[in-house]
Amino acid sequence: MYPSFSPERRRFLLPAAAALALVLTGCSGASVEPAENFGTFDEVLAAAAGQTVDLWMFGGDAKGNAYVDDVLAPAAQDQGVTLRRVPIADTPDALNRVLSELQAGRSDGSVDLIWANGSTFSTGKQAQAWQCGWTDLLPNMRYTDQDDPLLLNDFGTPVDGCEAPWHKAQFTFFYNSDAITDPPTSLEGILEWARANPGRFTYPGPPDFTGSVFLREVMLSTAGGADQVPLPYSDEAFSEYAPAALQTLEELEPSLWREGATYPRDEQALNTLFADGEVDIAMTYGPATLTDLVGSGALPPSTKVLTLEEGTVGNASFLALPVNAADAAGAMVVANIALSPEQQAAKADPGTWGQFTVLDTDLLTPTQQNLFAQLPESPIVPDYEELSRNAHGELGSEWVPALNEAWRQDVASAP
């Protein structure tokens, strides 16, 4: 039925394939040096003229896509740089591409800029995949607070000028005000509410980004507050604080949606459950999207933001520049434009994207401050001041995989 090879030929094929395999994989491990170093931003601008920058970013946020295409890209075009948005499903995909190209020894990488933060950043730093020390060149960095902890550390990993700040985010719970008239005011209260209302609460299963944040928040809560747990990861700290959180979640399981037999895949899946009225509380690290989700009817009009007394975790996200980017100068120009007060104010408009600015508005001129003062308020999401009250920074990024894995072993795989 099929053509079959004689044993002789088969004997020849296998070593040939193995030899070819060795040749092709033999070039791995080649190190790639950053293409060029710039002394001043004028040199960057000169080198950037005519470059095309590929910005790899999560493509599932329509407003973010529209902001980059319609606001940021034209501004870059004015300075002679073409900005191309490359949508990806998950940020690690972009880093994987960079790492694979580095492994293949490519110095003209196809990724020029990544919307990154947290674990992706620290993994890339671990693998020496980022260009560092370039953000000092950016003129618009002067509008940021030099001592802002959210901009100095990215999930506990020192930023070291390896990525330029882009915007801030605040972890936020929201609830259905038709179903809950007396909402809880602390994370412990939320868990208590979940126990009292079986089947009406769940969280995305880690390693999903949102579920993983929730897991860390539970640990901070069971530890007695965010200041109790040391930010850098250590095995001792893990064995001191993680078991209580895992036990709490394990005990919570019977009260969860589907009795914790399974968990929603990601934030979108949780939102679907929330919109279908299967659960009454949901959570997001991107509260900016809520205004739009309620406006478009994807979430019910009774959706309300739940602020916690002890505050929630906040972080900043960044634009990171791979060490082998083909258009590094152009990428720096784009990062600088993205930091300008005009771009930051436009992006902070809930009608555009609604992302909180990384700039310190006290450092701006009155005209620039006015841009922010004139922003319309969202009917759903309170302003950043209120959302970030009592906020705390992220734990060191090594906590993330450690807790995720422990959760999978102890909570998800439990019989």
Added chain:
Amino acid sequence: MAARRRFGPMTGRRASTTGRAALLALLAVVPIVAVVGVSLTAAGLQSVGLMPFIGPPQLSADAWTSETGELIRSSVTSVYIAAVSTVLSLVVGFMLAAYVLAMHRMGRIVETLSAATIPIPHVIGAGAIGLLLSDSGFLERLLGMPDAFPALVSGPWFVAVIAEYAWKESAFVALVVLGSISRSVGDLCDAAATLGASAGQRIVRVVLPLAVPSLAVSAAIVFVYTLGSYEAAWLLGPTSPEPLPVRAVRLFTSVDLAARPQAMVTALVSVAVSVVVIITAVLVLRRHRSLR
């Protein structure tokens, strides 16, 4: 196969034709073997720590030995999904084929519908099955049973995942069976009918034996395909246990670079299970042919 039976044992002239055919096929086979060889070698090297992203290469079997229990659980889950999906696809696919052969006009419509199912990407199919079968999905709204609706999507038995594979692959099975027997089956069925065989007898005694080789080939393809596919199991399966491909992708995209070797181990285990199935299928097929 039919040709060989008709012409009797292979003659010298035929053998040289086979040689030339093999030479032609070499053009297609060499790139495939090269690509598969490179990927398997790379995966093997990464799984034992000889191709790390960071640090010097260091030979280590840790990735193979550290999570054996979970690897076995994942393998069992994957084999379960693949086996049930394959059996369902074969049964449904054969019934579809028999229907198409029996009913001339309606059969044509069913055949066209089946063919139209095949080019739909699995991820779209999975999305559609999700909308149909989820707790607050179309079926639940249609039946109006908000409290008693079973957990088909993300449930413990992978019902939605298996439904997706069975739906898409049964169409594939039906087309393979029809393609291989439609020419010969008509006369034989007519002869059987003349001799007084009922419709049921004709299906069991004539159509089924003719279809067995193509069913066996498609069973192997469907099994290996479902064992290695990711989208439906990821979208519609529960958080735990994890089938092999879902585990491999999760580990491969983990922010922890140390998880790469484990991802490669998972992928290689998946390949190993597939190879075992293919070899078994080839042996069974040979056996079957020699029986006739």
